Amino acid sequence: MIKRSARDIRRRNRFDALRCVYAAPGPVSRQEIATATGLSFATVANLTAELLDAGVLLEAGQENSGAGRPRATLAVNPQRGALVGVDISETFIHVELFDLSMTTRHELRHPLPERDSKPDEVIEHLVGLVSRLLEAARVPAHQVLGIGVSVPGQVEPEGGVSVFSPYWAWHDVPLRAMLAERLNLPLFLDNPLKAATVAEMWFGAGRGVDDLAVITLRTGVGVGIAVDGHLLRGATNSAGEWGHTCLVLDGRPCRCGSGGCVETYVGAPGIMRTLAETDPGSALLHPDDQAATIEAIARAADDGDEVALAVIAKTGRYLGAAVANLINLVNPQVLVLSDWVAAKLGERLLHVTREVAADHALAQAFRAVDLRLCALPHNPVSLGAATFALEGFLNDHEIFGSVASRRPTPA
Template identity: 40%
Template sequence: MRRSNRSVILTSIYRDGPLSRYELGHQTSLSAASVSNLVGELLDEGVVEEAGSVESDGGRPRVLLRVAPTFGYVVGAEVGETRVRVELFDLAMKVLATAVYPIETAKPAPELAVKYVLQGLNAVIGEVGISPGQVLGMGVAVAGVVEGPADAIVHAQTLGWDAVPVGAMLAAGTDIPIQVDNGANTLGQAEMWFGAGRGATDAVVALVGSGVGAALVTGGSSYRGTRSSAGEWGHTTIVYGGRKCRCGAEGCLEAYVGAEGVLERFQLANGGQPAPGGDEEAAFIGLLDSVGTSEVAAKVVEDTIGYLGAGFANLVNLFNPERIVLGGWSGLLLGERYLLQLREAVGKHALRQPYAQVSIELCELGRDAVAMGAATLPVLRLLREGGATPREPGLVARTR
């Protein structure tokens, strides 16, 4: 019970702080004595610190509390299809160091991805000059279905990964606790905590990059399904008998709105000539930039907005969310230019009543929010454990 109450207090401070003891009592429904005792423990342990004060009605100023940013550090890694990105954060989620490793092959071997993640982990820790014992944990975001969390097994058909023990492979290379999750889920958690999803209880956070996925939030909690594979929205069928998807099926949404599929559709319609640019991201930007001068580009982009709108409408009709957040690097590139048209496309396909109840917004945390979301995995564990991080001298104890 005590750890549960510590978790409630710490979570309130982290998610809604800085807060005073009075506000904590009001939010958590714990007695003033319980709040005072638990806050005292957290202050003594250095998990929480004072962050100024505010005037109260007729009494002494109320001291505000926040989670101490340097109590520990967390690392987030994104294993994307074109790069591995690793970032080090303090507990205020301030980026302290970043390492990026390009991936030259369309289907990187798991060993290569693990190598880059561990290399990046050592690089960001070394750049800031902290010890591994100060790192509370590392979250790793990957494509595909993740079974775990202990010794996570990854099934990523689009990458050719079949039951790959990514968790164990990473754990063999470091003493820092590791957690692995799907990239759409980590993006969703970041946006729900800090971004455009904040305050919503029923939401969908869509990740549109090379591939496509979604994080589903219902009643304020992440919906994972029976074995954590819920949210594979990109592999719902949008066109019966349509284009071949990378997963092997036909007509998947990803084959029409994922960056790779969009560029392939353009090249096919453009007589075999690809969009201008080098890598996938540059080519996608080149496609968007040529809309004003190329009828083929304009048609491909128009169709892409239509397909994406239909995909969003399916989410509206199935889940009745109060908010849909569009993220991912190519999703943001599209949304920054065509959000109004996208909303109109959703309205053409969705039922009127649930469509009237949903707002469609852009991710607020930028194109690299997946790594930040991955870093929230060890933060969430810290909050759930009420700030308890048993340590040996100089080492964060493994809690997996």
Template identity: 50%
Template structure:
């Protein structure tokens, strides 16, 4: 697709802001060189970011005989951004400065079995009130709130959540949030929130064609094309976890048969373990987290049963990744999520040779597989980054209207 002038300007703004965040303090000339823009274009964008109070000058750098160069950094006194990570058992809220550093965080518990939309919205509003009150700022100092909800989110803000026992179908979540929170709301799912975080701060920084695979109870993919999130026609792209591996195979939580999630999600890993050793002390039949943690510890100790489980899981994941490589041809595939956090290094040992065997040579040679390097909650970080992207996009549109 041909990019419009506005598209190009938005992408350039993102690139400049990313580099200032990553490299501050940094001179304009160094920003221009790093992002591949002219000095004039860079100076123009920096001026706009300064007007938006996202970037400020913090001193000067000697330039080897010429005039000292002014140094740029995110404005610590600038506006705030909120990111919300909703999981099956909690609502995690963080508030960020323009460098997307966490200033305050809060966590609200959800019911283990019953979470109606009104209750979840109430918990989100409570968490936002907690972080803004603790920081001592009014809500109008916040540019927006990014909310990540498990499941599917339609472009009109209606959410269908497939977490156990939630049973949400087409809930008008954005409208409900706007009624309670009088600031812009950016709503999406953890797959895309994690992908945005990787593009700005993680292993995918500086790359354009990216797949971020979330491994947890469920399994899915966030996709970026030309450096921007790929949403699909109805904002449901990324259901790679429900692509088929085995005809008439195991069934996942959504009822799909033989899909990647059924073999690679936490319940599938537990099933591998039960098949190999039904009486294994590593198996906690009613606790996924305890089982995955026990497997991680056993793998480090060289336990043979754990090795069999991880080999079986890695084989299915490797085949699923090979299919993704052949179809999408990404530059990098990043593994994230709580299962990847615990088992990722062990999984990759088995995934790489299997993916290399089943993927075509040409796309495979251009693909890297990596673990998420972000050492904080990538979902809430990505949700807050969605707010910054939305704000910069709207500022681009208004400046050219």
């Protein structure tokens, strides 16, 4: 059973306080943090003292509170260090460097061939990209607080192992151990579903939301679920494999070995199959390039192309029914359509998805949900991967130890 210790609560409160600072458009006072988080002023004073000591926050000025003496305001200290977020996808690797205010300093992208990639090849690309990234941004490695890596499929974060990646048929690949020899950085491993969700929890539509679901639409498909600020991981960190839930019994065969899975209809390869079925010789289809095909569908739909519009309508019909399943099962307050397929097909896909979901979902649960597109800039998965590294840094007992909690509360 999970132990609920005083340390867990303090860490949780530290996250909440810091999320509040990130969320604010400018520097914030301790009073504002207390109001936004529901924590007592004494607790906030204690937490911010700890974060100031660690150099994560800095005093950014003072604000006039109307009556009484001016209040000190706080901001994240971008100079405290850098974080690297890595999105290893089925078709590309994306690396992004952030300062501690989570502003992008530099990013690089490398395509992967649309065939089986081997772990060694991927690691070779990754190490080269990270090295070029730091060089281009002129950030020495010792300033990097941590690196977060997202890989598709089932992941075992503590051991740093890719347990199963269906697209490449990877089994039990010890990525952390393999990378430790090449990158001397604290490394945090998880998958794109979890990464996209953590990005929304810290910096997007999930801030302050108790019941959140974030759908990732890319080559693979899945959902991240967060309840009361905690990611739902399940018994073996494989919760969220909504892409491999059956929507059409005996439907399209899936790379997971089952059939009729959501992913076979709304993942990029699934949408390509729908396009090929709708118009077998379509010029929109780039058989070896998922991104180019989805992009072509989006552009053609803007021009009123009937095939493109039909493909989006069919995709939305599947997606809407599958989204209704999530609404009925999870009853989220906010449900985000995230990642590059959702970004490219945008409002057009959202519109039909919402209409179909309304027909399939229970009325009360549908009324309760705010279904929307991801509004984060850049790649939510790289941002989320870097956020895992940020969380790892904030969990560092040497920096945020139990001593600080015994500090007397400032008057």
